[in-house]
Amino acid sequence: MADITELIHDYLRHNKKFPHVFCAGCGHGIVLGALIRSIHALGLSKDEVCIVAGIGCSGRIAAYVDFNTVHTTHGRALTFATGIKMANPKLKVITIMGDGDAMSIGGNHLIHAARRNIGVTALVLNNNIYGMTGGQCSATTPQGATTQTTPFGQMEKAFDIVTLAAAAGANGVYRGSTFHVNMLDRLVATAIERPGFNLVEIITPCHTQYGRKNKYKSAVDMFKWIKKNCVPKEKFDALPEADRGEKMPIGTFVEKDHKGLEQLYGELQARLNRPGRPVAEPEQPSAQHAEESRNIMNKEPK
Amino acid sequence: MTKKAKGQTEITIYPDWCKGCGICVEFCPAKVLALGRDGKARVARLDECINCGFCERHCPDFAIVVRGKGRKRRAPACAENGETPVDKE
Numbered sequence: 001m002a003d004i005t006e007l008i009h010d011y012l013r014h015n016k017k018f019p020h021v022f023c024a025g026c027g028h029g030i031v032l033g034a035l036i037r038s039i040h041a042l043g044l045s046k047d048e049v050c051i052v053a054g055i056g057c058s059g060r061i062a063a064y065v066d067f068n069t070v071h072t073t074h075g076r077a078l079t080f081a082t083g084i085k086m087a088n089p090k091l092k093v094i095t096i097m098g099d100g101d102a103m104s105i106g107g108n109h110l111i112h113a114a115r116r117n118i119g120v121t122a123l124v125l126n127n128n129i130y131g132m133t134g135g136q137c138s139a140t141t142p143q144g145a146t147t148q149t150t151p152f153g154q155m156e157k158a159f160d161i162v163t164l165a166a167a168a169g170a171n172g173v174y175r176g177s178t179f180h181v182n183m184l185d186r187l188v189a190t191a192i193e194r195p196g197f198n199l200v201e202i203i204t205p206c207h208t209q210y211g212r213k214n215k216y217k218s219a220v221d222m223f224k225w226i227k228k229n230c231v232p233k234e235k236f237d238a239l240p241e242a243d244r245g246e247k248m249p250i251g252t253f254v255e256k257d258h259k260g261l262e263q264l265y266g267e268l269q270a271r272l273n274r275p276g277r278p279v280a281e282p283e284q285p286s287a288q289h290a291e292e293s294r295n296i297m298n299k300e301p302k
Numbered sequence: 303m304t305k306k307a308k309g310q311t312e313i314t315i316y317p318d319w320c321k322g323c324g325i326c327v328e329f330c331p332a333k334v335l336a337l338g339r340d341g342k343a344r345v346a347r348l349d350e351c352i353n354c355g356f357c358e359r360h361c362p363d364f365a366i367v368v369r370g371k372g373r374k375r376r377a378p379a380c381a382e383n384g385e386t387p388v389d390k391e
Contacts (some may be wrong), residue, residue: 004358005367012364018319019363025323029362180360220328 002249004037011036011046013050021060025219027178027204031125032061034181035094038069046130050091051205053080054106056098057132057206058125075106078113089119089262092192094239103139103159110199114168119198119260123188124199125163127206135209140245146213161201166254171196173254177203177230181225187252196260203230267301306352308332312369313345319365326357326366 012018037288039049051069052075053062062069067090072080077095085093102110102124112118128145130136135148140161144153166173172194176184184202191198205211205222228245231239231281236249259267312336322341329353336346343366355365 001367004355007359007365008364019321019365022362024362025325025361026319030360033362033364042318052306179360220325223325223329265362 004033005273007040008033008036010063011040011066015190016226018064020064022057022207023208023219025205025207025222026057027127027202027206028058028061028125030178030181031058031096031123031184031202031204033175034065034176034184034188035061035096035123038185038192040094041185042193043288044192048090048092049086050081050229051096052077052084052093053068053096054098054101055132056101056130057127058096058098059099061096062091075101075104075109076111078120078122079099079145080104080112082116082118085118085120085262086265089266092121093119093123094123094192096125096226099124099128099140099161100130100138103161104163107139111164112166114170114199116261117169117171119196120198121188121191122197122199122263123191124201125204126161126201127204127210128158128212129206131206132207135213141210145210147210148213161199162253169197170199170254171256171258172198172252173201173261174199174252175201175203175248175250177226177248177250178205178228180230183232183250188202190252193256195263196256196258203250244261270296306354308352309349311348311351311353311372312371312373313348313351314367315343315345315363316367318340319363320361321363322366323362325360325362329360330357369375 003103012158015104020029046067049067050068051065053059053071055074059071063069070080077097081093081095082089086176108122126140129147130138137150137154138149139159141147141154142158146153162173162175172191174187176187187200191200203226205219207216207219207222207227211222216225231247233249233251320335320342324337327335327345332350332352334342334345334347334351335357338344350353352369355368357371358368
């Protein structure tokens, strides 16, 4: 079990201020570790990986890792990632988004990225709240939870990210938790390796903003809650409906082998560029156009 | 289940990086770690460590290193710019 931390230190940018900005016991650090371990396990070099992050606590992850990184505008991580992947399909593009980033302001980008099946890996760090801006309720705050903006309990229902992504047509949909780290490593590595759009929802605790208002006083309490409520999918499916309560299934939900958009585009390019195919002559400028441009050229500067 | 060998490890905790969240202390299966007076994790019972690696994986601040006894820090093992790492003697 040795060398894990030393390995992670090899991948960090040590000119950024460490320890990182996350609160004590925040799950984002664990996700960062899991991401580095899975990239190392896949044997990718630092230049082959591009991390795109949005705004939020999770956006800071991009600043700390020594890959190609982009820190983008709020909710638009997937759009930037789509452009990067189409321009350079050899890169492994990984987006890191929070729940506000992925489900609220960038909700449409998420469903369309899933529909297009662009070869991007999306990590959605779901901490049930807008942590960075002061603890407002988010689209994934569970019904009944107390937050800064819902002091009498959230009345709206929460998004189920996994079902949403699966319905939108993502190639791979996974859910992991920051307590079950070995499983998380495996899921992230699979999601990076597989073709098409792969989404991993990661349950992380935010005890500073979410926990303190919901009877989880410390980070440890939040981790106990995750340990109790995140059950493997097979076990969850076997549970009777009445016992499920607030339990969440973790594991692999969807695994399809459709080709990604950038693969289809590459094939189209190859088809159009095949030898022997008649190529249209480049258009000659018309006589009128040629005269106009000559006039412009001959105009004397005033 | 066979019992895991105890006391085969050295544990280093970087006090500057540790934020004292207490995850490692709470979940350590052998109760090796404890929170010190400064609120940061420290090694209390090194001989009980079973080298499960829980604390290393779950430390959000990358502040704990568990190493086999007598092992030195190895050369960086990450692939840089497409080159495979070379073992430095």
